[in-house]
Amino acid sequence: MAIPFGATWGTLIERCEKLPADATLITPLASKRFRITDVQEQRIIIEDVDSGDSQPLQREQFEALAEHTREAIDGYELSRLPTQAEPYAAVLALHPRYVLDERENTLSELEEADESAVLDDAPHLSMTANADDQQDSEREEPEIDVYSDMLLLIDALEREDMSALESVETPVLVNLYTLLSDVQRNANDLRKDVADVLLERVGHDRPVHGQYGSVQQTTRRNRSLKGDEDVLTAFEGTGIDREQLLGVDRDKVEEALDVVSVAESDVYDVSESEYVRKAEVDEERKETRLQGLKDRLAVSDNPEADVLRQEVERLEQEIEELTEFSPGSTFGEQAESG
Known part of the structure; x- marks a missing residue:
């Protein structure tokens, strides 16, 4: 049974009100930055960080987006949203029941709210004002x-x-x-x-995304052969000739395991260890980030900008040489007119 949108709206408002005043959200496709400046009973007011333009996000349009998302089996395709409606997806993803997948460019509804979700880990949300600018200047x-x-x-x-x-x-x-x-x-x-x-921050359930790629936790299974006597004892009475295992050659043990019902744990010390593996690298995002730095530097009169320009050029070379990898809805029409 679908949860009434009134409950969803109430939770979403609470999430918005708990955000720091300088928290910056980022639209999923156009990557425009905006902040929530006011939360009202029927709408949420946002302000574009770059232009300063204000825009009201109406409750009924959030409800329409939530309905479209619920009906979409594999997630609602964000490409169906007009540019002006992208902030709706970014804000709705603050709700613990909705997930914004920037790799698949979809918005999905979970069967159960993920109350353990941490806002700081959301790729479309920065909890620090002008984070990029601060990093560049410091x-x-x-x-x-x-x-x-x-x-x-x-x-x-x-x-x-x-x-x-x-x-x-x-x-x-x-x-x-x-x-x-x-x-x-x-x-x-x-x-x-x-x-x-x-490893302490990434779970098994889904990847965690950054600007340049994503990581996810997986399990590596390790086996080490037990002592000779343990192995030989395990195969006693199985019909496997002792001489076949003398020296306890790993390949011979594997061949023997294929033909008899000896438990793997009787022969191998089996352990598992957690590790983080690289899921993918977004080369286009890396290039875009560098280009953005170059564009800002090109119009800067700061003497220190020359040093940073040279560093950006070196970073471009580094990426090239050292990188391992390389339905139209009513909601959309309402968003454009809202």
Whole structure:
């Protein structure tokens, strides 16, 4: 039985009222930033961060979007929304029963509200005002090995023609190989540290998205062969000749397990460990982010902008060289007129 929208609306209003005043939401397709400035009985008022324009989001249009989402088997396709209606999806996704999937570009309704959902983890919501601007203005050189190694490597890559390695002199190749090895080792160490922290925050149920990709928790199954005597004892009386297992060769044990009913746990010490794996990388988003930085720098008169411009150019090179991866509804019509 569908939950009356009145209850949904009440929860949504409560969520909006609990947001910090400087919380910024982002529309799912156009990536426009806006803030909630007022919550009223029948509407929610938002303000575009860049233009300052105000827009009322009406309750009845939220109800229409919720109905369309409920009827959509695989989630409501956000591409069906007119641009002016995108804020409705971003705001409705604050409700613990609705999920905004930026990879599939859909809005879905859960069978049960996810009360454990943390707003800070929502990819379309920033809890800090002007987060991007603050990060850009407060940039500091991190005191980690991989950063210095990468700067050296990027500088080396910019000086040579990487499309013709055969023509590069041996000392230069030695430098490149050394730097690549250092970057790989230190980046992997940092990656493991980041993964350990993410492991506490990422669940098995669904991926967590960032600007450039997503991660999800999965389970790796590990097996190690028990001692020789344990293995030989496990196969006693099964018809498997003891000599076949002497030395307890892993391949021989596997062959034996295929033909007799010996429990795997009698032969192997089996353990499971949790880890975070890379789900995907959004190269287009990375390029867009860099282009946005370049556009802002192009109109800046700040002397420090020259330094940042050079760093952006190096980052572009880094992405190219070092990256591993590479129905029309009534609601839509109402939103355009609202």
